[in-house]
Amino acid sequence: MAMKVGFVGLGIMGRPMALNLQKAGHRLWVHGRRSSTMQPLVDAGASACASPAEVAKNADVVFVMVSDTPDVEQVILAEKGVVHGARPGTIVVDMSTISPAATRRMAGELHSKKVEMLDAPVSGGEVGAVNGTLSIMVGGKKDVFDKVLPLFQAMGKNIVHVGENGAGQVAKACNQIVVAVTIEAVSEALTFARKNGVDAAKVRAALMGGFAGSKILEVHGQRMLDNDFKPGFKVKLHQKDLRIVMEDAGKLGLALPGAALVAQHLNALMGAGDGELDSSAIVKAVERLSALAR
Amino acid sequence: MAMKVGFVGLGIMGRPMALNLQKAGHRLWVHGRRSSTMQPLVDAGASACASPAEVAKNADVVFVMVSDTPDVEQVILAEKGVVHGARPGTIVVDMSTISPAATRRMAGELHSKKVEMLDAPVSGGEVGAVNGTLSIMVGGKKDVFDKVLPLFQAMGKNIVHVGENGAGQVAKACNQIVVAVTIEAVSEALTFARKNGVDAAKVRAALMGGFAGSKILEVHGQRMLDNDFKPGFKVKLHQKDLRIVMEDAGKLGLALPGAALVAQHLNALMGAGDGELDSSAIVKAVERLSALAR
Numbered sequence: 001m002a003m004k005v006g007f008v009g010l011g012i013m014g015r016p017m018a019l020n021l022q023k024a025g026h027r028l029w030v031h032g033r034r035s036s037t038m039q040p041l042v043d044a045g046a047s048a049c050a051s052p053a054e055v056a057k058n059a060d061v062v063f064v065m066v067s068d069t070p071d072v073e074q075v076i077l078a079e080k081g082v083v084h085g086a087r088p089g090t091i092v093v094d095m096s097t098i099s100p101a102a103t104r105r106m107a108g109e110l111h112s113k114k115v116e117m118l119d120a121p122v123s124g125g126e127v128g129a130v131n132g133t134l135s136i137m138v139g140g141k142k143d144v145f146d147k148v149l150p151l152f153q154a155m156g157k158n159i160v161h162v163g164e165n166g167a168g169q170v171a172k173a174c175n176q177i178v179v180a181v182t183i184e185a186v187s188e189a190l191t192f193a194r195k196n197g198v199d200a201a202k203v204r205a206a207l208m209g210g211f212a213g214s215k216i217l218e219v220h221g222q223r224m225l226d227n228d229f230k231p232g233f234k235v236k237l238h239q240k241d242l243r244i245v246m247e248d249a250g251k252l253g254l255a256l257p258g259a260a261l262v263a264q265h266l267n268a269l270m271g272a273g274d275g276e277l278d279s280s281a282i283v284k285a286v287e288r289l290s291a292l293a294r
Numbered sequence: 295m296a297m298k299v300g301f302v303g304l305g306i307m308g309r310p311m312a313l314n315l316q317k318a319g320h321r322l323w324v325h326g327r328r329s330s331t332m333q334p335l336v337d338a339g340a341s342a343c344a345s346p347a348e349v350a351k352n353a354d355v356v357f358v359m360v361s362d363t364p365d366v367e368q369v370i371l372a373e374k375g376v377v378h379g380a381r382p383g384t385i386v387v388d389m390s391t392i393s394p395a396a397t398r399r400m401a402g403e404l405h406s407k408k409v410e411m412l413d414a415p416v417s418g419g420e421v422g423a424v425n426g427t428l429s430i431m432v433g434g435k436k437d438v439f440d441k442v443l444p445l446f447q448a449m450g451k452n453i454v455h456v457g458e459n460g461a462g463q464v465a466k467a468c469n470q471i472v473v474a475v476t477i478e479a480v481s482e483a484l485t486f487a488r489k490n491g492v493d494a495a496k497v498r499a500a501l502m503g504g505f506a507g508s509k510i511l512e513v514h515g516q517r518m519l520d521n522d523f524k525p526g527f528k529v530k531l532h533q534k535d536l537r538i539v540m541e542d543a544g545k546l547g548l549a550l551p552g553a554a555l556v557a558q559h560l561n562a563l564m565g566a567g568d569g570e571l572d573s574s575a576i577v578k579a580v581e582r583l584s585a586l587a588r
Contacts, residue, residue, distance in 0.1 A: 100490060123504045135504045137497075160500035163492050170492040171500045174483035178506035181482065184552045185475030189468035192539070195548045196394060198457050198464040206454035206465045210417045210429045212472035214508030245486070254489045255583040257555055258478045289549040 002026050005151065006059030008052045008075050008082070009096070010037035013122070014065035016129040017095070017155045021063075022046060024154035029058040052076070056085030061148060062092050068240060069098040076106055088114035091144055093151075095136075097121045097176075099244050100169040101251065107140070107165035116144045119165060121172035122156065125233055133157045137175070139167035173248065176241040180262040180279070182216040187283035190224055191292065201225050220280035227294060232278030239266040239275070296320050299445065300353030302346045302369050302376065303390070304331035307416070308359035310423040311389070311449045315357075316340060318448035323352040346370070350379030355442060356386050362534060363392040370400055382408035385438055387445075389430075391415045391470075393538050394463040395545065401434070401459035410438045413459060415466035416450065419527055427451045431469070433461035467542065470535040474556040474573070476510040481577035484518055485586065495519050514574035521588060526572030533560040533569070 002025050007018040010032035018041055022028050028046035031054070032038050038048040049055045052075045056062050062082050064075050072094055076082045082092055092110060094103065094117065107117040118140035128134040134156035138145055145161045152159045162171045189212075193203040204221045207213065223229060242263040249256050265285035272288075274281050287294055296319050301312040304326035312335055316322050322340035325348070326332050332342040343349045346369045350356050356376050358369050366388055370376045376386055386404060388397065388411065401411040412434035422428040428450035432439055439455045446453045456465045483506075487497040498515045501507065517523060536557040543550050559579035566582075568575050581588055 123506075135500065137500045158500070158503055160496060162496045162500055166490070167492045167496075170487055170490045171497045174487050174497050175501050175504065175506045177483040177486060178479045178501060178508075178511065181479030181552070182476050182506070182508060185472045185479065188475065188550045188552050189471040192471060192543065192548065192550065193464055193468050195546050196460070196464045196542070198461045202454060202456045202461075203465045203468050206429065206431045206452070206456055207469050207472060209452055210469065211509050211513070212417075212469045212476070214472075214476060214510070215505050216508070217472065219505070248490070249486065252489050253584060254486065255580075256482045256486065257580075257583070258475070258482050258552065261551055261555060286549075286551075289551070290547060 001150070003151065004058060004060045006030070006055035006062035007065070008055055008062065009065035010041065011065070012126055013129045015040060016126070017063070017065060018046070019044060020132045020154050021151060026151070029055045031055045051080035052082045053080045053085035056082040056090060060090060061151060062086070062090065064092065064094045064096060066096050068096070069102045069244070072096050072098050073102065073106065077109065083110060083113065083115065086113070086115045089116070091116045091118065091148060093118045093120050093148055095120045095122055097172050097241055097244070098169060100166040100173065100248055103139070103169045104166040116141065117165060118144055118148060119168040120152065121168055123172065123175050124156070128156070136160070137162055137168040137171035139163055139169060140165050173241070173245045176238065177245055177256065177259045179216065180238060180242060180282070181258045182214055183220050183280055183282045184258070184262045184265065184286070186217050186221045187224065187286040190221065190283065191286050195290070195292065223278060223280040224283045229277035229281045231276070232280070234275065235266055235269045235277050235279050235281055236275035238279040239263070239270055242266060295444070297445065298352060298354045300324070300349035300356035301359070302349055302356065303359040304335065305359070306420055307423045309334060310420070311357070311359060312340070313338060314426045314448050315445060320445070323349045325349045345374035346376045347374045347379035350376040350384060354384060355445060356380070356384065358386065358388045358390060360390050362390070363396045363538070366390050366392050367396065367400065371403065377404060377407065377409065380407070380409045383410070385410045385412065385442060387412045387414050387442055389414045389416055391466050391535055391538070392463060394460040394467065394542055397433070397463045398460040410435065411459060412438055412442060413462040414446065415462055417466065417469050418450070422450070430454070431456055431462040431465035433457055433463060434459050467535070467539045470532065471539055471550070471553045473510065474532060474536060474576070475552045476508055477514050477574055477576045478552070478556045478559065478580070480511050480515045481518065481580040484515065485577065485580050489584070489586065517572060517574040518577045523571035523575045525570070526574070528569065529560055529563045529571050529573050529575055530569035532573040533557070533564055536560060
């Protein structure tokens with residue numbers, strides 16, 4: 001059933017996601033900070049809006065896909081933000097990766113105005129956004145999730161309702177912890193092989209399929225062997241995501257020494273000018289510790 | 295083609311491995327420190343020997359499967375050791391997980407007596423040993439590897455010739471680094487979810503199949519959720535393996551901060567009396583840091 005859908009944030013992820021909603025037959029109202037980003041959507045039949053508030057005036061479900069916590073707060077709560085166009089019953093779905101605590105605060109604020117909110121961060125990158133194969137981790141009320149599910153299905157495959165508001169962001173944070181620390185694991189192992197004079201490609205082959213097997217060993221391990229750090233998922237974004245994790249852990253009084261260690265390697269990569277590389281470049285930070293060149 | 299095969303070390307791993315060689319039709323000479331461990335082999339037709347030297351006098355290929363570097367040195371080089379029964383052309387295959395450097399030293403010493411050596415540590419645990427589905431990582435000369443391959447195929451599935459003497463041990467060390475640090479990754483992520491009040495089982499489900507997906511998330515993640523730390527692979531053995539890694543890294547002048555961190559968690563588990571648990575109990579060490587009870 002066609003729905004009235006809004007989409008704010010038409011970057012490298014948001015634009016193909018919005019296009020997939022349009023392809024699924026929904027009526028779209030869109031807003032991007034740079035008006036040029038709206039053109040492909042308008043060409044496909046969407047209406048360009050001057051502000052997030054204008055998007056919300058027209059749509060029943062408003063998706064937000066921007067970079068960081070302050071961007072989401074701006075889009076939803078600031079002057080001309082979504083909240084100023086929304087009506088009771090409007091559903092705001094934030095698909096950005098941001099702070100779980102800030103998410104819970106915003107959901108509370110919207111709820112006091114009878115506006116519903118879901119947090120629904122994704123993994124799968126640009127390829128997943130284009131192909132409609134994103135993993136989507138959702139927090140919020142189950143009945144609201146059920147209403148939005150057909151729209152999620154136009155954008156992703158593995159769609160999990162994790163729990164209440166913020167739970168989607170917590171799951172995404174967990175995803176980023178596991179990915180970062182597993183990249184560290186593979187980086188240290190392949191560097192150990194190399195320093196021992198052993199063929200790291202053969203080691204990777206020997207480890208695949210056993211308990212050491214992972215998507216990271218398969219994909220990022222190959223990138224390390226090929227010395228090819230074209231993103232993929234950028235160091236600067238992984239750094240941002242681990243900053244969110246460590247801030248949240250700090251507030252909770254939770255020690256995450258592995259995640260903290262990898263966050264330092266991401267900091268070091270930023271300082272070395274490697275922020276635009278794929279985060280499998282963590283292997284470079286590991287190698288630099290022992291002055292191994294690549 | 296049936297071969298004359300020796301097997302020294304008939305513990306939880308060695309016994310089923312030797313039985314699989316026997317089932318494949320080979321003639322076996324065996325030795326275990328406790329004579330009772332030889333009985334199931336003798337019942338199946340093997341000859342019990344009083345020493346590793348006696349095994350080597352009878353067999354053309356002698357397998358060794360014991361616990362640690364000093365045990366292997368004892369079995370191969372000490373009085374009544376394999377070297378004292380071996381002839382030029384005898385092949386010694388050490389399947390224990392020990393130091394790569396010590397392996398290279400022993401291979402050199404045996405080579406000076408025209409005795410060949412392969413290092414061939416395994417992963418896959420007791421289940422893999424019983425079912426003949428071990429992963430086997432082999433170091434040594436390619437032509438020697440080719441001679442032993444039919445025997446390896448009676449014990450394992452994923453059999454990789456990684457490189458020269460010691461390369462099998464290096465690959466196994468890499469395996470243990472990846473497994474340990476990936477357990478840390480999953481432990482921190484599930485603890486983050488729990489401390490945030492989010493259902494860790496749903497988080498695991500949301501992460502499976504994406505870039506965070508791994509054998510460890512699947513198997514060890516489930517053990518953490520079930521609070522079931524029946525081994526599997528024991529903390530005390532994983533501690534030993536990371537000790538070997540860190541000793542080797544120290545000698546090489548290689549920093550492995552992630553592996554070092556997890557080695558500390560294994561140390562802490564040993565001190566807490568958890569050495570007999572599966573090494574997925576690393577999650578307990580992570581939780582204890584923040585005084586979270588399980």
